[in-house]
Structures are given as structure tokens and as C-alpha cells.
Amino acid sequence: MATIELKADITGNVWKILKAVGDAVQEEEDVLIMESMKMEIPVGSTEAGVIEEICVQEGQTVENGTVLVRVRV
Amino acid sequence: MKTVLVANRGEIACRVMRSCRSLGLRTVAVYSEADRQSMHVQSADAAVAIGPSSPRESYLNMERLIAAAQASGADAVHPGYGFLSENAEFAQAVLAAGMVWIGPTPQVIRDMGDKQRARELARASGLPILPGSARFPFGELGSLEDAGAQVGYPLLVKAAAGGGGIGMRRVDRSEQLRPMAEATQSMAQNAFGDGAIYLERFIERARHVEVQVFGFGDGNAIHLHERDCSTQRRFQKVIEESPAPLLAQTVRQRMADAATRLCADQRYGGAGTVEFVVDADTHEFFFLEMNTRIQVEHPVTEMNTGRDLVAMQIEHALGTLTAMAQSDIDAQGHAVECRIYAENPLKNFMPSPGRLLRFQLPEPQPGVRIDSGFRGGDEVTHFYDPMIAKVICHGATRDAAIDLALDVLGRIEVEGPHTNLAFLRATLAHPGFREGQVFTGFIDHHKRELTVP
Numbered sequence: 001m002a003t004i005e006l007k008a009d010i011t012g013n014v015w016k017i018l019k020a021v022g023d024a025v026q027e028e029e030d031v032l033i034m035e036s037m038k039m040e041i042p043v044g045s046t047e048a049g050v051i052e053e054i055c056v057q058e059g060q061t062v063e064n065g066t067v068l069v070r071v072r073v
Numbered sequence: 074m075k076t077v078l079v080a081n082r083g084e085i086a087c088r089v090m091r092s093c094r095s096l097g098l099r100t101v102a103v104y105s106e107a108d109r110q111s112m113h114v115q116s117a118d119a120a121v122a123i124g125p126s127s128p129r130e131s132y133l134n135m136e137r138l139i140a141a142a143q144a145s146g147a148d149a150v151h152p153g154y155g156f157l158s159e160n161a162e163f164a165q166a167v168l169a170a171g172m173v174w175i176g177p178t179p180q181v182i183r184d185m186g187d188k189q190r191a192r193e194l195a196r197a198s199g200l201p202i203l204p205g206s207a208r209f210p211f212g213e214l215g216s217l218e219d220a221g222a223q224v225g226y227p228l229l230v231k232a233a234a235g236g237g238g239i240g241m242r243r244v245d246r247s248e249q250l251r252p253m254a255e256a257t258q259s260m261a262q263n264a265f266g267d268g269a270i271y272l273e274r275f276i277e278r279a280r281h282v283e284v285q286v287f288g289f290g291d292g293n294a295i296h297l298h299e300r301d302c303s304t305q306r307r308f309q310k311v312i313e314e315s316p317a318p319l320l321a322q323t324v325r326q327r328m329a330d331a332a333t334r335l336c337a338d339q340r341y342g343g344a345g346t347v348e349f350v351v352d353a354d355t356h357e358f359f360f361l362e363m364n365t366r367i368q369v370e371h372p373v374t375e376m377n378t379g380r381d382l383v384a385m386q387i388e389h390a391l392g393t394l395t396a397m398a399q400s401d402i403d404a405q406g407h408a409v410e411c412r413i414y415a416e417n418p419l420k421n422f423m424p425s426p427g428r429l430l431r432f433q434l435p436e437p438q439p440g441v442r443i444d445s446g447f448r449g450g451d452e453v454t455h456f457y458d459p460m461i462a463k464v465i466c467h468g469a470t471r472d473a474a475i476d477l478a479l480d481v482l483g484r485i486e487v488e489g490p491h492t493n494l495a496f497l498r499a500t501l502a503h504p505g506f507r508e509g510q511v512f513t514g515f516i517d518h519h520k521r522e523l524t525v526p
Contacts, residue, residue: 011426012455013127016263037415037424037459039307059127061455 003052006043006069012036014056014068023051031069034062049073074099077175077387078142079117080163081153082132083446084463085367086113089151092383101145103138105131107454112446121145126456132156135163139170149173149390151383155458158366159186175390177288177343177365184339185363188233189271195360198335203350203359204274208233211258211268214251221250224272230254232261233269240264241308243275278353278512281305281361282317283346284332285374287385290342295399296329297374297382303353303511304500306422311493311516312500313370314409315377317351318471318509324356333399335363344371344386353512369412369463372442376408376467407471409478411497413462415453415490418524422493426455431488440467440474441481453490461492471509475501499523 015035025031030042031051053070056062076099079086090100090113102117107126114120121141124131131137133156142150150167152158158176161183167174176182185191189208196202206220221228221244230253232240240261244253254270262268280303288294301317302310317325332347346368348361371382380402388394415425432449435441445462447453453461464481468474482498500506500523505515516523 010423010455012424036455037426037457039424039459041423 001072003070003072004045004047004049005067006031006045006071008034008043008062008064008066008068010034010036010041011064012041012062014058014060014062015040017054017056017058019051019054019069021051021054025049025051025071031071032056043068045069045071047071047073075148075391076101076118076146077149077151078103078121078138078145078147079113079151079153080132080138080142081151081156081158082108082111082113082457084444084460085153085155085369085446087116087446088444089153089383090116092381092387093151095381096384096387098387101141101147103132103141105456107452107456111451112448119145126454128156128456135160135166138163139166142167142172143170147172149175149387151175151387152366154366154369159364161186173390175343175386177341177345181339181341182365185365188231188362191362192360194339195335195363198331198338200331200335200360201358203276203361206272208269208271209254209258211262214254214258217251217254218247220272221247224274227275227277229273229275230257230270231273232257232265232267233271234261234265234267276350276352278514279303280317280320280351280353280512281310281348282320282328282351282358283348283364283368284329285368285371285382286332286336286341286345286347287382287389288336288339288341288343288345289389289394289396290340292337292340293396294333294336294341295397295402296333296336297378297380297402298404299325299328300370300373301511302370303513304506304515305513306516308513310370310412311414312409312411312497313373314407314471314474315373315404316407318511320351320356324351324358328358331360335360343389344382369460370410372444372463372465373408373410374404376442376465377404377406378402379405406467406469407474408465408467409471409474409501410463410465411478411482411501412460413464413482413485413487413497414459414493415461416459416493417491418493418496419526420491424455424459425491426453426459427490428452429461429487429489431486432461433486434462435481435484440477441465442467443481461487461490472507475507496523499525
């Protein structure tokens with residue numbers, strides 16, 4: 001058991017959160033969608049697992065490198 | 074003296090204000106928190122704060138915009154492009170507040186904004202339409218497979234409320250159709266609050282060619298020729314030009330006539346653009362949609378025709394436009410526009426917000442127009458569009474215009490955010506582009522050659 005962190009790789013806004021704590025995710029499955037400069041930027045899980053923590057809220061502005069979601073893998 | 078409020082930001086706000094000034098009109102800018110120091114604010118005669126940086130709380134907030142217009146004594150509102158420019162409700166609110174809306178009627182905006190309805194109207198005006206299905210409301214995909222077979226593969230699943238490439242997915246085989254349709258419906262339901270989708274034929278090598286039209290609101294309309302906007306990345310235009318290369322004069326004429334007919338039939342008032350998808354191999358063309366606003370790439374048309382489209386919009390709305398006939402429109406030479414974006418072509422065109430530590434544009438010269446809303450020291454924020462400038466070059470021939478653009482782009486200096494300047498130059502210099510072999514997949518197809526570090 002380990003926990004991985006999904007981080008923002010751009011400054012932007014959290015547009016949509018597609019998963020809830022406890023949901024299962026597949027590798028590369030989108031967990032949330034960021035919005036920066038009018039572009040949708042999906043953030044996918046890098047490994048299969050279960051959502052442990054969602055660290056941001058929809059509409060929140062996040063900096064490059066911010067931890068968005070923790071996934072137990 | 075009449076006052077125009079410009080309900081926009083960046084280069085288009087600055088550009089609209091230039092035409093206002095040339096017509097002797099007073100200008101009012103609106104700005105969000107992030108734009109307090111922006112160029113468009115300093116270009117205006119007066120400026121009104123309209124709220125926080127998020128577009129939803131400022132440039133998309135109708136109540137605040139109407140209140141700003143009233144407080145500043147505006148007689149008219151120009152919406153620019155994007156934001157509320159194609160929002161019928163906003164147009165209606167401006168009119169209801171007793172001001173002039175610089176754009177077509179709310180009814181036309183509503184009709185053309187509903188893509189299904191727009192196709193029906195275009196069909197009624199005799200325009201060729203791409204094979205497509207009826208719409209499937211959210212959660213209702215009953216006869217999807219039959220509709221897919223009728224449209225033919227490959228096809229696009231499109232969100233009815235989508236646009237600008239958002240909510241569009243390609244399907245190559247029938248077994249992929251249902252999962253893709255379901256995914257698009259739930260995305261559209263979440264994103265737009267409207268999960269309806271429809272299917273449309275996908276053309277393998279498509280070109281995007283649009284016709285600039287202008288209607289006088291009384292059933293009379295003219296066109297100002299076409300623009301080829303095929304060079305795109307992720308459904309976003311990067312380079313636009315006119316005339317469309319390697320397209321027979323007869324085809325261009327038929328497209329222009331069709332677009333003008335639609336405009337006239339709608340009793341359209343003001344500037345508009347009729348978009349067509351053209352099969353790059355057969356040169357068949359099909360109506361895609363009509364944009365009821367000024368376009369980003371309108372300067373291409375202005376360079377060739379010598380007309381000021383924004384001034385025409387304003388004068389038409391104020392009722393002072395002198396009538397013109399098709400024979401009054403004369404297009405000369407060739408124009409190319411390049412959009413400079415704060416983005417990183419080496420990282421899949423990921424946006425690159427940040428401060429412009431240096432932003433140096435060449436001195437003005439004949440045949441070159443640069444429209445920008447930024448100066449050195451300005452912040453390109455993540456809240457808005459990544460476009461920092463448009464470079465439009467005009468020459469006697471296509472080659473001359475491209476050579477000029479290569480030269481001008483090479484003399485623009487940007488430090489801070491990543492930009493697509495080197496990518497634009499590589500594209501302009503590419504043999505396929507030089508030959509005019511443009512299609513919407515051009516950038517993806519040649520990506521490795523165009524994105525050399």
C-alpha cells in the first residue's frame with residue numbers, strides 16, 4: 001500500500017472534479033479537469049487505485065506543483 | 074458625443090477603441106481585478122471595475138456590465154469576441170436598458186448559436202450541409218447506431234452546446250460510438266448543463282474556410298471574401314490567410330455567394346462569419362456554423378479590402394453607415410495572420426502564463442499590422458486567453474506576405490512565458506505550407522518538423 005500525489009503541472013483553476021473520495025480509478029483515468037487560459041487540461045491518475053483525498057475544490061485557483069488529489073495504490 | 078462601452082479586454086478591446094476614436098466616439102473600458110493595469114484600461118477615456126479576476130465574476134457577469142454601462146453614461150455596447158459576444162440574453166439586456174447593441178439581433182444570435190437550428194436555416198437558404206444526425210438529449214441514445222450508420226464513419230460526436238473544439242470527439246468504428254457518445258453526454262451535461270449531442274460526418278483532410286459577410290439588416294448583404302483558417306492546433310486557429318490557397322476561384326465564389334445568401338435571408342445586421350468545412354481533396358464545401366460577432370482574424374480581411382469592419386459594425390448599429398454594394402468591395406493581394414500565444418509547443422501547446430519580462434515589437438512598417446493588448450512588464454494571467462498578439466502581413470502575393478511575416482516574427486522578442494514564435498516561423502517556412510497544402514491536421518501531421526527545440 002502506498003499513496004501517490006497527483007499535482008498540477010500548470011497554474012490555473014480547478015474546473016471539474018470527476019471523482020469522490022473512495023472511488024476507484026484506473027491508470028490514466030481522468031480525476032479532475034483544470035482550466036488555464038481557456039483550455040481544459042485533464043489530470044489523470046498515474047496509477048490504478050482508490051481516491052484517498054481530494055485536496056482542492058472546484059473553482060479554486062492552484063499554482064503549478066500544487067497537490068490536487070491523493071490516490072491509494 | 075456618444076459613448077461606447079467595450080465589454081471585453083486585451084487586444085480586441087484596444088482595437089475596438091481605435092475604431093471608436095476614429096469615429097469620434099468616447100470609450101469606456103471595463104476591467105477585472107487582474108486587469109487593473111492592463112493596456113485596454115489605459116487606452117479608454119474612462120474605465121469601470123467590474124469584479125474579481127475569474128471571467129464568470131467579471132467579463133461574463135451581465136448585471137455588472139450593464140450597471141457599468143449605465144453608470145458611465147454609455148449609449149452603446151460593443152462585445153468584442155468571446156465572453157458575451159454571442160450571448161442573446163446579454164444583447165437583450167443591453168437593448169432593454171435602452172442602449173445600442175453593436176451586433177446582430179438577439180434572435181439571430183440565438184438561432185445561429187443553436188447549431189441544429191443554424192443548419193436548418195442554412196439548408197433552407199440552399200447551403201450544402203454536412204451529413205449529420207438529429208440531436209440526442211442527455212440519457213437518450215436509443216437509435217444511436219442507426220444514426221451512426223446513416224452519417225457514416227469516421228464521424229464526430231459533438232456536444233450541441235459546445236464550441237471552439239470543446240466537446241468534440243472523433244469515432245472511427247461503430248463499436249466505439251456508444252461509449253464515446255455516453256462520455257460526451259456526461260461531459261457536456263457537467264460542463265454546459267446541456268448533455269445533448271449529435272453526430273456529424275468527419276472529413277479526413279478538411280480545410281476550414283470562412284466567409285466574412287456584412288448585412289444591412291434589411292435583407293441586403295455583401296461579402297468581403299474568404300479566409301482560410303485551416304492551420305490549427307487542438308481545433309484552435311494559429312494562422313489565417315486570404316485568399317484561400319489552391320482553391321479555385323469558382324469554388325470561392327460559390328462559397329461567398331452562399332454565405333451572402335444566408336446573411337440576406339436572415340435580414341442580418343452587422344458583421345458576421347459563415348464557416349465552411351472544405352474537403353481538401355475534392356474541394357466540396359459544407360456549411361458548419363455562423364459566428365455572429367467580429368472574429369479574431371478579421372484584420373486579414375481588413376488588410377486586403379482596406380475596410381474597417383469594426384467601424385462598419387459601429388456605424389451600422391448607430392444608423393450612420395453609408396450603404397455599400399458588392400461592387401464597392403475590392404480585395405487586393407494576400408494577407409497572413411499569425412497568432413502569438415503564450416504556450417509551449419514542445420509540451421503539447423500547454424499554456425504558459427507569466428509576466429512578460431520583455432516584449433519588444435518591431436517598429437511600424439508598410440504592409441505590417443500588429444494588434445496586441447500587452448506591453449513589456451504586463452502579466453499574461455491564467456484566467457484568460459493565451460493570445461498575446463496578432464501579426465498580420467500583407468503582400469502582393471502569398472509568398473511575399475509569408476516572407477514578410479517570417480521577417481517580422483523573427484524580430485519580435487519575448488522573455489517570460491514560453492511562446493509559439495519559433496513554431497509559427499517553422500510552420501510558415503514548411504514546404505507543405507509554402508505550397509498551400511493546408512488542412513486542419515497539418516500541425517499534428519508535421520508536428521515533429523515544426524516543434525524542433
